[in-house]
Amino acid sequence: MEKLLIRDLTKTFPAGRSSDRITVLDHISFTIRENEFVSLVGASGCGKSTLLSIIAGLQTHDDGDLKVDGSDILGPGADRGVVFQSYTLLPWLTARKNVEFALQATGYPAADIGDLAMTQLKLVGLEGFAERYPAQLSGGMKQRVAIARALSYKPKLLLMDEPFGALDALTRVQMQELLTSVWERERLTVIFVTHDVEEAVFLSDRIFVMASNPGRVKTVYDVPLPRPRTPDTHRLPEFVELQADVLGSIRSEMRDR
């Protein structure tokens, strides 16, 4: 079933002081199926973050249609969970209270909130850290709380913008493995922005390579790798080949600019 439909999406920004406008996203059209994991990759400035924030309802668009489960996106909503690169936890609340706060804000019954928050923290392996404040957690742990929080209210669509970009290499790989196992268990629909092609191949069902000036989807790759994905997945010849193909596609687009 179709989860997200985007048709002829166009976004412009004012170009400096003149009345001209720069087209950042140009007639983008695609659909994402329920339970699909899709990554957006492409050169810096091709419009990945802009596209994600329009889907999140955090930015307006000029033209085109965006629908989640057949309903127009008109602004932010609890049907879409968002995880960004920077940890957006509330520093004055514990890990558990950060998750509970999101559940309260999205209207969960008060009696269920405590249990639900702990269940989500357990899912990301943080049940022992529930009473810690963000300042007492490592970067990877903070990002796990942010993922637990985004998953807690069961969004139809999870939107992730470079969520592991600020982490060290080992923590990043651990977070990829955690995310893929959570995704395999919860059957989420995810749109994931990353600069890291290896990360995109490891996590995704499909990879959209975007081109710039104006931003558009240039090539769509299917990722025919078996699941569950494990550390050994990286060594499969198909993995290595696909990674090279996607990188080549981004590079050729940069050369053509």
Ligand SMILES: Nc1ncnc2c1ncn2[C@@H]1O[C@H](COP(=O)(O)OP(=O)(O)OP(=O)(O)O)[C@@H](O)[C@H]1O
């Ligand atoms: N508020 C804004 N006003 C004007 N131009 C903007 C604004 N936000 C983004 N842009 C421009 O839109 C283009 C796309 O930006 P965006 O951040 O979406 O790209 P990106 O692919 O996510 O880049 P990166 O990979 O570097 O994060 C860039 O050229 C950027 O300069």
